[in-house]
Amino acid sequence: MNHDSSPVICVTGSAKRIGAQIIRHMHSQGYRVIIHYHRSLDEAKKLAEELNAERSDSALLVQGDLNDPSTYSELAAQILSCFKRLDVLIHNASRFYPTKLSECSAADWDALMHSNARAPLFLTQQLVPELRARLGSVISLLDIHSDDRPFKGYVIYNMAKAAHRMMVQSLSLDLAPEIRVNGVAPGANIWPDDDSDQAIDDPKKQRIASNIPLQSIGEPEDIAQAVDYLIRARYVTGHVIKVDGGRSLTLPGDDPA
Numbered sequence: 001m002n003h004d005s006s007p008v009i010c011v012t013g014s015a016k017r018i019g020a021q022i023i024r025h026m027h028s029q030g031y032r033v034i035i036h037y038h039r040s041l042d043e044a045k046k047l048a049e050e051l052n053a054e055r056s057d058s059a060l061l062v063q064g065d066l067n068d069p070s071t072y073s074e075l076a077a078q079i080l081s082c083f084k085r086l087d088v089l090i091h092n093a094s095r096f097y098p099t100k101l102s103e104c105s106a107a108d109w110d111a112l113m114h115s116n117a118r119a120p121l122f123l124t125q126q127l128v129p130e131l132r133a134r135l136g137s138v139i140s141l142l143d144i145h146s147d148d149r150p151f152k153g154y155v156i157y158n159m160a161k162a163a164h165r166m167m168v169q170s171l172s173l174d175l176a177p178e179i180r181v182n183g184v185a186p187g188a189n190i191w192p193d194d195d196s197d198q199a200i201d202d203p204k205k206q207r208i209a210s211n212i213p214l215q216s217i218g219e220p221e222d223i224a225q226a227v228d229y230l231i232r233a234r235y236v237t238g239h240v241i242k243v244d245g246g247r248s249l250t251l252p253g254d255d256p257a
């Protein structure tokens with residue numbers, strides 16, 4: 001029987017990039033971690049092996065396609081069965097691609113809305129009894145473009161992140177006082193992968209970085225530190241922290257990163 005009573009965090013879409021750094025950071029703070037992945041099985045396994053080598057039985061995997069709402073209940077059940085407890089739920093998984101109004105389809109709506117808005121709401125709904133019992137918290141990865149500075153050409157992504165931001169604010173009221181709900185809004189904290197269809201060339205990267213007041217893009221660890229703060233911040237709820245080097249103050253609106 002496992003007598004480990006350390007707290008448990010689940011991060012969606014955490015096999016790599018920002019999600020993986022949140023997992024590593026919170027693991028280093030003594031959390032047991034649940035790594036949710038969709039397609040990145042190899043990266044997820046490698047991350048779990050790395051963390052289990054540091055502390056045995058401290059990292060487990062769950063798989064799920066957030067584009068399929070019929071699977072949300074099963075995914076929530078899998079999350080709960082991992083360590084038989086959950087203290088913190090992080091909504092990090094996200095699809096991100098442009099949608100021209102003239103070309104966008106219902107399939108684009110589903111892909112972007114389901115991962116960025118629908119899944120966060122209904123996974124939270126399923127996990128509320130456990131989070132309430134633990135006096136836990138929910139943290140959403142949003143975007144500095146989820147307020148009033150949309151990315152040009154990304155109408156559905158912008159709408160999805162704005163809905164997600166409103167979920168944070170609404171649920172912070174509905175779930176208080178037992179569960180705190182907050183958000184972190186990255187600016188440019190990691191470039192799209194070079195082999196992805198969102199890849200950015202070097203001159204554009206330099207242009208974006210030089211327009212940021214702090215003169216560089218951030219790092220996934222900057223996001224992880226904000227998440228760590230919000231997990232500990234017992235008197236903060238309904239709040240969204242921008243971690244963007246000041247970028248939202250100078251945003252041109254057409255530089256997705």
Ligand SMILES: NC(=O)c1ccc[n+]([C@@H]2O[C@H](COP(=O)([O-])OP(=O)(O)OC[C@H]3O[C@@H](n4cnc5c(N)ncnc54)[C@H](OP(=O)(O)O)[C@@H]3O)[C@@H](O)[C@H]2O)c1
Binds near residue numbers: 012013065
């Ligand atoms: N990168 C930035 O600088 C930046 C800027 C603004 C906002 N953000 C926000 O910060 C968060 C993390 O950013 P990121 O760039 O690290 O994210 P990302 O790499 O674009 O996506 C994270 C993960 O989302 C998962 N995902 C996508 N579609 C899914 C689906 N249908 N079902 C389940 N999982 C799915 C993928 O998992 P698999 O790989 O396992 O398939 C992916 O690894 C996101 O919410 C993003 O919107 C990031």
